[in-house]
Amino acid sequence: MxxxxxxxxxxxxxxxxxxxxxxxxxxxxxxxxxxxxxxxxxxxxxxxxxxxxxxxxxxxxxxxxxxxxxxxxxxxxxxxxxxYKATASGPKQQEALNHLEKKLKNKDCAPGDWEEVVELGISTLSTVLSVDFKKGELEVGIVGGPQSDGKDGSDPAFKTLTEEQIDERLQAISERD
Missing domain, CATH: 3.60.20.10 (Aminohydrolase, N-terminal nucleophile (Ntn) domain)
Known part of the structure; x- marks a missing residue:
């Protein structure tokens, strides 16, 4: 909202x-x-x-x-x-939409597993807002992530990532750049 x-x-x-x-x-x-x-x-x-x-x-x-x-x-x-395949709302909505459109052009969905999709979302926010985030500054919710009990397959329930999981994604983004 x-x-x-x-x-x-x-x-x-x-x-x-x-x-x-x-x-x-x-x-x-x-x-x-x-x-x-x-x-x-x-x-x-x-x-x-x-x-x-x-x-x-x-x-x-x-x-x-x-x-x-x-x-x-x-x-x-x-x-x-x-x-939509991806969208944004609020201030700087158009800049975020342009960034997502550039990244997802000619694709049916964001490529990769849930980790790469989360990294795309975080990097879009970071690029549009010109901010380098820390783990305590973000809240990320996912559906289809790993099972919480460690079993194979994806979990169909909504859950929020822990600060450690967010920090892992931030580290992966910084290593990639």
């Missing part, structure tokens, strides 16, 4: 309610594209009604679908939503 904190809370509550209602009605989790379309429709109604204040928040939705794989959608306050 990028924008007003109060509007972000209202939007998240609405999205949770929509997803819960969908699951209750149909018996399976709401696909990311369906939720993005629903939120965009709600945002669009808010922009047209004179007695309603438009929500000042851009929403980024991420999911891993059983059939379609990873999905990334972004909804803006005007009711426009679109799917």
């Amino acid at each position: 990028t924008g007003s904190i109060a509007d972000a809370r209202a939007s998240v509550d609405r999205a949770r309610g929509e997803a819960a209602e969908f699951r209750y009605k149909f018996g399976y989790e709401m696909p990311c594209d369906v939720l993005a379309k629903r939120l965009a429709n709600i945002n669009q109604v808010y922009t047209q009604r004179a007695y309603m204040r438009p929500l000042g928040v851009a929403t980024t939705l991420i999911s891993v679908d059983d059939e379609l794989g990873p999905q990334l959608y972004k909804c803006d306050p005007a009711g426009y939503y679109v799917g």
Whole structure:
């Protein structure tokens, strides 16, 4: 979420309610594209009604679908939503999008395993903001990383990286450069 904190809370509550209602009605989790379309429709109604204040928040939705794989959608306050391979929100959004577009040109997705994708995200932030990050200055969340119990395969659950794991990625970036 990028924008007003109060509007972000209202939007998240609405999205949770929509997803819960969908699951209750149909018996399976709401696909990311369906939720993005629903939120965009709600945002669009808010922009047209004179007695309603438009929500000042851009929403980024991420999911891993059983059939379609990873999905990334972004909804803006005007009711426009679109799917992406990679996206950014907030200040310096266009610079980040240009950097990601340059790195991912003619590719279906970011190449490599989860470690390389995290390194791409960190290096994009570092380049756009002209800052060298330290391990305590970043928070990174991933889906599809290594199993926490050490078994083979990827973990489908969302988890945040520890400071040590972030430091390993920062070291790999500095060694590569």
